[in-house]
Amino acid sequence: MVTEIEAKVMQAKKASIVLASVDTDTKNAALEAMAKTLDENRRFVLEANRKDIEAAEKLKRKGELSQALVDRLKVSDSKITGMIDGILDVVKLNDPVGETINTLELDADLELYQVSSPIGLIGVIFEARPDVVPQVMALCLKSGNATTFKGGSEALNSNRAIFDLLVEAAESVEGMPKGAFQLMETREEVNDILAMDAYIDLLIPRGSNDFVKYIQNNTRISVLGHADGICHVYIDDDADLTKAYDVTLDSKIQYPAVCNAMETLLVNENVAEKFLPKMAQLFSESSVEMRCDHASYSILEQIDFLEKVVRATEEDWKTEYNDLIVSIKIVENMEEAIEHINSYGSHHTDVIITENKAKRKIFTGLVDSSSVMINASSRFADGFRYGKGAEVGISTNKIHARGPVGMEGLMIYKYILVGNGEKVADYAGDDARKFTHKVMDKKVSDVL
Amino acid sequence: MVTEIEAKVMQAKKASIVLASVDTDTKNAALEAMAKTLDENRRFVLEANRKDIEAAEKLKRKGELSQALVDRLKVSDSKITGMIDGILDVVKLNDPVGETINTLELDADLELYQVSSPIGLIGVIFEARPDVVPQVMALCLKSGNATTFKGGSEALNSNRAIFDLLVEAAESVEGMPKGAFQLMETREEVNDILAMDAYIDLLIPRGSNDFVKYIQNNTRISVLGHADGICHVYIDDDADLTKAYDVTLDSKIQYPAVCNAMETLLVNENVAEKFLPKMAQLFSESSVEMRCDHASYSILEQIDFLEKVVRATEEDWKTEYNDLIVSIKIVENMEEAIEHINSYGSHHTDVIITENKAKRKIFTGLVDSSSVMINASSRFADGFRYGKGAEVGISTNKIHARGPVGMEGLMIYKYILVGNGEKVADYAGDDARKFTHKVMDKKVSDVL
Secondary structure, eight states: OOOHHHHHHHHHHHHHHHHTTOOHHHHHHHHHHHHHHHHHTHHHHHHHHHHHHHHHHHHHHTTSSOHHHHHHHOOOHHHHHHHHHHHHHHHHSOOOTTOEEEEEEEETTEEEEEEEEEOSEEEEEEOSOTTHHHHHHHHHHHTTOEEEEEOOGGGHHHHHHHHHHHHHHHHTSTTOOSSSEEEOOTTSOHHHHHTOTTTOOEEEEESOHHHHHHHHHTOSSOBOSOSOOOEEEEEOTTOOHHHHHHHHHHHHHSSTTSTTSEEEEEEEHHHHHHHHHHHHHHHHHTTOEEEEOHHHHHHHTTOTTOOSEEEOOGGGGGOOOOSSEEEEEEESSHHHHHHHHHHHSOSSEEEEEOOOHHHHHHHHHHOOSSEEEEEEOGGGOSTTTTTOSSOSEEEOOSSSOOEEEOGGGGEEEEEEEEEEEEOGGGGSSTTOOOOOOEEOOOOGGGTO | OOOHHHHHHHHHHHHHHHHTTOOHHHHHHHHHHHHHHHHHTHHHHHHHHHHHHHHHHHHHHTTSSOHHHHHHHOOOHHHHHHHHHHHHHHHHSOOOTTOEEEEEEEETTEEEEEEEEEOSEEEEEEOSOTTHHHHHHHHHHHTTOEEEEEOOGGGHHHHHHHHHHHHHHHHTSTTOOSSSEEEOOTTSOHHHHHTOTTTOOEEEEESOHHHHHHHHHTOSSOBOSOSOOOEEEEEOTTOOHHHHHHHHHHHHHSSTTSTTSEEEEEEEHHHHHHHHHHHHHHHHHTTOEEEEOHHHHHHHTTOTTOOSEEEOOGGGGGOOOOSSEEEEEEESSHHHHHHHHHHHSOSSEEEEEOSOHHHHHHHHHHOOSSEEEEEEOGGGOSTTTTTOSSOSEEEOOSSSOOEEEOGGGGEEEEEEEEEEEEOGGGGSSTTOOOOOOEEOOOOGGGTO
């Protein structure tokens, strides 16, 4: 017996084969139709969203839902404009499918092309935000990937309204396959999706740390994303302290609720007495609570005016506050800082402030994180700032894609060997023909 | 309580950080020392192997082990020479660590470098063959990856002897970290390794299909490899039949026991009457058993001289024979062939024989396999033939690495942002500074 959810996933997988071969003009026409329908049906989307908001308000009054969640759920006219702009931005991005990555002549008349291709079927699982559907669907469509969406039950009506509009528009374009995009209903469980490793090639979770962790721990499908963002700034004894104050403060307070904000400040003992008092004052002026190790506490407790300076516990080094709190530790040297970062960090984004060129090289070499910043804020680790146009997520994985991930994270490649009747037997044994293995400039579009 | 296996894995993980930064000369010196020690201690290795062979012969006499396994276990003087040559080949390969993949100016004085880096800790799990240790250790060392090895109990003494020699030689080179390579003892269970997803970044299994399948199904660590190799050759009605005979026969008989050999032959109905009788004769001369669908059987049963022509069952389309057996099916058109390949194949390597350029493009676009061959044998899908120097394995994964995988499958990247005290706050809100996002030619070695 094929369940309803299996049927949907299988249909998307089947359509993924066709979608992988759809040409750029057709995909762009589909994206433009999606943008157009959202613009023409704003009222329909807002009406559906109103139902979700009403239900959410009721739950909030019962104390079962937070105001923050209600806010994230809310779709406004300007948010719809944002969705439309986001889709039209993807039209402008280069089509990543079918690019020739490498061409190698194996022998005269035997040419090997490595060509970029879509991964296949992407499973997106997200919490409340209804803007995930247009954003991710646009990126997946442009990169030729079929997609199944599973949203939170709170956004049921909004997701359904947006999804139905977008799919109807995309599939109305000639040459687009039917069924490549599927929205799972609420009664279909997340766990059923996590078990579909025979069909889903990659999972992208969008939500809280606990949500991502749950998904990572309960599926054999590869998961693109990160659970924690425990980022560090290390102030070296060769630091320019003006840069140190600027970058440290920005890394903490520019947007404390996000994964690339600093959680722990590490200070070289040789500059701690000089650096920390003014830094603490800056933190204090921005209402940042400081959780200090013994040595940094000894320095800061002498300062009268400071509030919010407390002692750190072991737990603090492992904690992502996502809030106006920073843990502070004094280290003997850069090596101790690196050791601390690799042990307690989440391999996301870590910063060194130093003018010493040799130390920059060692720090970037030994810190095992997806982004390492020299004299720049941890908050720069982001798909838009990294010039990717749009972001699928930030990955702390060690395979496939790492750091801020754009459409390239939705791509793999295939090898295409173009021959003329060649047999391996001729290249084996005594008198074997030799491979030429000559790198060529040719593109696959020159021969196919 | 840390178990012995956890202690080893944690030690390797720790050493992986240092190994990632070791320079090319040091790594090459370690490889040369490994080759030298194997050459100087041939007798020691052969003696250890003799113990394994004696134990295996005993088990064979009891019927608990096959002759094939005893053969694979056997290390000869010429096999040691092969191991040495293999290690020295890796010396010649370019160091894949620290290459600048992309450089982007985000703003004046704010430059983003995407730099290749090792994955970290690779777990290798293999069956009997003792030559896996030198081969994989050489590739991992050159690519800066720490490695844990878990071999089959039959090769216990051989693996231990080879491993100890190699590690002693590698660690004797100044600048090489200790503990980056670990050999697990037999009593340490495979399942314990499969559970170490907190430390091991990638698993590479080397062994039978069932062995690989077991590993894929019992770990959350990413697995690089493939279980099945069900490869197809499709003879189009626009085929040059001379090429068709050559490529089909080579794909089946050049080495039938391997994953990239053809298992199913698909023939367009318009050429079946012309093509199949002679093809069957060629198969017959090479003792290939033919398992035919109704239509192909109807053609071949009229030919008196043919032996070994039987009717195929549904099971045949899903079977990797690894033997002198081929299943044959007549299809109405290329679309049916593609549908069959995507449904029953293993996304490994599939072939079309056609002179029709439009069909080549459609076939390579729609066949969802890691290698697609046009008028060339499926047997070309191999790391050496694809010019990779050495092969980690052939992957049917859809993320990270696909097809024959060389050292590039052991690499990821990190982002290094080189700034001058920049804050994100300056690039946000009203009057935000604009990113320049200008692609640059600079290499990370120019600044670090």
